[in-house]
Amino acid sequence: MFSLKKLLFKAGSPEHLPDDVRSAIEAWRSSPAPELDDAHFHVRYLVIDIVSTGLNPDSDELLGIAATAVSQGGMVQPEDAFYLDFASLDGDSAVTMETTAGHRLDRQLMAFLQFAAKAPLVTYHVPYVGGFLQRLYKERLGVNFEPQWVDLAWLLPVMFEEKSHTLLPLDQWLELFGLEAGGVRRDAMANTLMLARLFQMLLVRVTDKDITTAARLIDESRASSFLRRTH
Amino acid sequence: MNTQAEQATMNPLETSLRQEGRRRVAGNTLAFLKNHAPFDKMGAEALQLFADKAQLAFHPAGSEIVGPDAGNVRFFYLIESGKVQARQAGEVTVTEYSILSLGAGESFPIGAVTAGRPSTNTYTAVEDTFCYQLPAEDFLRLMASSPEFNLFCTQYIASLLDQSRRQLQLQFAQRASEQQTLNSPLAGIGSRSPVSVAPETPLRTALEKMSQAGVGSLVIAGEDRQPVGVFTRSDLLDRVVLADLPHDVPISQAMSANPFKLEEHATAYDAMLAMATHGIRHVLVTDAEGKLTGVVSERDLFALQRVGLRQIRQSIEGAHNVEALQHAAADVRQLAFNMLAQGVGAEQLTQFISALNDALTRRVIQLNLDKHNFEGIDWAWLAFGSEGRDEQTFSTDQDNGIVFACPDTAAVDALRQRFLAYALDVNKDLDRCGFPLCKGNIMASNPQWCLTLDEWRDQFSNWIRVPQPEALLNATIFFDFRPLFGKIELAESMRRHLLAQTSSNPMFLRAMAHNALDVEPPLGKIRDFLTDLEPDQPGKIDLKKYGSRIFVDVARIYALATGVHNTNSVQRLRLASKRLSIRDEEINAVLEGLDFIQLLRLQHQYLEGEPGTQGDNLINPDTLNELDRRILKESFRQARKLQTRLKLDYQVN
Structure with a gap:
């Protein structure tokens, strides 16, 4: 982890970005955001999970990103998935590697931005996932990573009150939904796929509650976390 | 999903990270597949194809996944978790089940997606259910590339076909049991118009009436149609002959009084029980007011039971008149029906019908020989068409002819007239036994088809030499000939001639x-x-x-x-x-x-x-x-x- 840590906190600033990344960021910034007033059926949601060395975005390190699309009427699409393992940078500690590896990291982060294509992101506990991503994108690419979030941790107790009306650890939700017993070690992608299932069920439930567009779902997510936190 | 154009502009790093993502999503699917047949036996490449292409969808409890109204099936569904109920659409049940429950690892609708048609069943999630859905084109690719998967689907469809066949048999069996059950009411069994006489009828008149009607029993009923007694053939011996009863006394003196009666709604079983208990062979059937409406005999009840092949054969061979053969013909149909119900295939069944019909026809031919004498003459009765091919179904009309040998050419026409007269009798009797007369008059009583061996040979040769439309039509009927009775060698000779002609x-x-x-x-x-x-x-x-x-x-x-x-x-x-x-x-x-x-x-x-x-x-x-x-x-x-x-x-x- 040594070299990665160095990379994340010391090396690389937007001024030193390679040209291809720089122009890619510009292209990404000017690219249109997807239409969110559309019915869920037409929206490409990205379910995402991360791997980190700990729970604190300010002090711990991001190790990987796993994401899969839920689209075309709430289906998990194997052809539209993404997996990034920063640990693959680990190993050589040569100084020259630093810039090369730094460029490589920048390009990897850029690749995720391009893959995400400004789609709404679905995860469990946004402050955790979003915190890691925000810091890294700011530091490495100078990008304010502020996607539209759907937070399952807050939405599930609102939408599935009959199961639990309080915040629960993910494994307990999985158990409540009869999705695989808790306690099993899952890698980031397996976890993402579990989240995807919860989200697939959530999509059906919110549609029943007349939350029929992505924009309204995102609003609902924001409202639920705000209400919960302030009351 | 990205279009190809988008993918083309994608940088290589993004592409490889996407590939890694897909590999891991697919890996998750593979782990599931490996725990379920037939996937656990399939090759790695085939499994990878499934895992790469299958999307995972959620179906909440109570929602329809796919049904007949959804048009041609676009996906092959594999249940990942949850429960799905298959319900047959429409009134006709295709398979043994009308409702079937499917769980994790089971797939549907294999038949429909294979055939690219709408599903026959409605598939509904009964619990919250996740299904992998493989697009139809990938399913077909999988069928083509994986022998294990192909076998699985083929066997599944074959088992459906088998179920369909069994279902067909079940329908017959139900029909058969409806017709035959001992629970059926007496109203539908036995004679509906029993022969009856008034009590004061002289014994002789009553006996004459029995003889004329060809019945073994007589009901004695008053003017109000209330039955008062029964007189049977066995009574004749004990109460008339041995008792020296004069023939002019009223029948009431010879009858068995107080006959056993059952109302129409009583069942065949009741009648059978009564016969066994009281040692009687007839039960009178009355309406609610006690008026006679029918008679059920022991024989009628036995007819309800399965009719056996041997009994029919015996009854055919022992028949002494057309009436007895008519009964036998009805039995043949009943038995054929029972066999159909028992699942006998069409090939065996048609051959069986043919075999019994042959026996019937032979008996009719034999019985008529009593009135016509062809001693010393070589001749044979020929069957044509479906009868000639042993392919008779339940309704087949007559197609027959006669071949005879007549060395004396001058005597041919006279002999033909005798055969024609004879054939006419046979044709009529066959008609009475349920083989309708041929509308096209392809019958032995038609001089065209009552020919000598030489005439038949010439006829065949002419048709073969000049294949006009009519000749070709005739060929389709007459070339399927088979001797039913008489000198088989004549027919064999015709066959040899025919085959020699056609092959040249x-x-x-x-x-x-x-x-x-x-x-x-x-x-x-x-x-x-x-x-x-x-x-x-x-x-x-x-x-x-x-x-x-x-x-x-x-x-x-x-x-x-x-x-x-x-x-x-x-x-x-x-x-x-x-x-x-x-x-x-x-x-x-x-x-x-x-x-x-x-x-x-x-x-x-x-x-x-x-x-x-x-x-x-x-x-x-x-x-x-x-x-x-x-x-x-x-x-x-x-x-x-x-x-x-x-x-x-x-x-x-």
Whole structure:
């Protein structure tokens, strides 16, 4: 982890970005955001999970990103998935590697931005996932990573009150939904796929509650976390 | 999902990270697949194809996943978790189940996605359910690339076909038990118009009446139609003859008084019990007011039981008049029906019907010989057409002729007249036994078809030499001849002549082939079936004209071409294909097609026709269940394949 840590906190600033990344960021910034007033059926949601060395975005390190699309009427699409393992940078500690590896990291982060294509992101506990991503994108690419979030941790107790009306650890939700017993070690992608299932069920439930567009779902997510936190 | 253009502009890093993402999503699917048959036995490449392409979808409890209204099935579904209920749509049950529950690892709708048609069943999630759904085109690729998966799907469909067949048998069995059960009310059993006389009728008059009516028992009823007694043949011995009773006393003195009566709604079982308990052989049936409405005899109740093959044979061979044969003919139909219910295939069944009908016909022929004497003359009774091929269904009219030898040419016409008179009697008796007279007058009583051996040979030669349309039509009837009675050698001689002629006349066979290709199986290019081929029967398919006849015609040509002596189409095709080195699988598929069409004809004639009426061969494919429709389509395809082969072999365009 040594070299990665160095990379994340010391090396690389937007001024030193390679040209291809720089122009890619510009292209990404000017690219249109997807239409969110559309019915869920037409929206490409990205379910995402991360791997980190700990729970604190300010002090711990991001190790990987796993994401899969839920689209075309709430289906998990194997052809539209993404997996990034920063640990693959680990190993050589040569100084020259630093810039090369730094460029490589920048390009990897850029690749995720391009893959995400400004789609709404679905995860469990946004402050955790979003915190890691925000810091890294700011530091490495100078990008304010502020996607539209759907937070399952807050939405599930609102939408599935009959199961639990309080915040629960993910494994307990999985158990409540009869999705695989808790306690099993899952890698980031397996976890993402579990989240995807919860989200697939959530999509059906919110549609029943007349939350029929992505924009309204995102609003609902924001409202639920705000209400919960302030009351 | 990204378009190809987008993918083209994608940088290589993004592409590889996407690939890694897909690999891991697929890995998750693979882990599931490896725990479930048939996937656990499939090769890695096939599994990867499934995992790469299958999308995972969620179906909340109570939602329909796929159903008949959803159009052609676009996905193969594999249940990942949850429970799915399959419910048959429509009123006809195709399979053994009407509701079936499917769980994790089970898949659907295999038949529909294979055939690219709408599902017959409605599949509903009964619990929250996740399903992998593989697009139909990938499913078909998987079928093509994985032998294990192919086997699994094929076996599944085969088991459906098997279920469909069993379902068909079940329908027959139900029908059979409805007809036969001892729980059926007496109102429908036995004689509805019993012979009855008033109590004061003189004994002699009553006996005369019994004799005339040919009955063994007599009911004695008053003017109010209330039965007061029964008189049977056994009473005649004890109470009349041995008691020296004068013939002019009233019947009431000889009858058994206080006969046992049951009301109409009592069951056959009640009657049987009463007979056993009281040692009686007849039970009188009355309405609620006690008025006589019928008689049930021990024999009637036995007839309710399964009629046995041997009993029928014995009753045919022991019959001394046409009336007895009429009974036997009814029994033949009943037995054939029972066999159909027991699941006997069409090939065996038609042969069996033919065998018993042969026995019946022979008996009619024999009985009529009492009145006509042909001693010292070599002759044989010939069966033509479907009878000649052993392919009779329930309603087959007569097609017969006579061949006789007459060395003295001057005496031929006189002898022919005698045969014609005799044949007329036989034809009429056969008609009374349920073999309707031939509308086209192809009967032995027609001088055209009552010929000497030489005349038959000439006739055959003429048809073969000059294959005019009429000659070809006749060939399809008369070349399927079979001797039923008399000197078999005459028929054998006809056959040898025929085969020698046809094998030396390729033009004739070619003309036959041309003719046989006139009618094509009713397969549509867009729709499954063409149902407008019969102008006066829109929506229906003539299963004989557009189905079995195609097989029969081709079988005949190949039999004549390869010198096969048999007339039965199945045997002809089997033997001829051996001589032509056609692969067994190929010919078996053809024979199965023929078998299914014949089975459908039998079913249609027996189940849908009113009892006792002539069944037709017209079916409306829309009324068939989905599976039968599919098998029928496949059967027609086999017919087409057979025709294609014929076309190639005889260069007919």
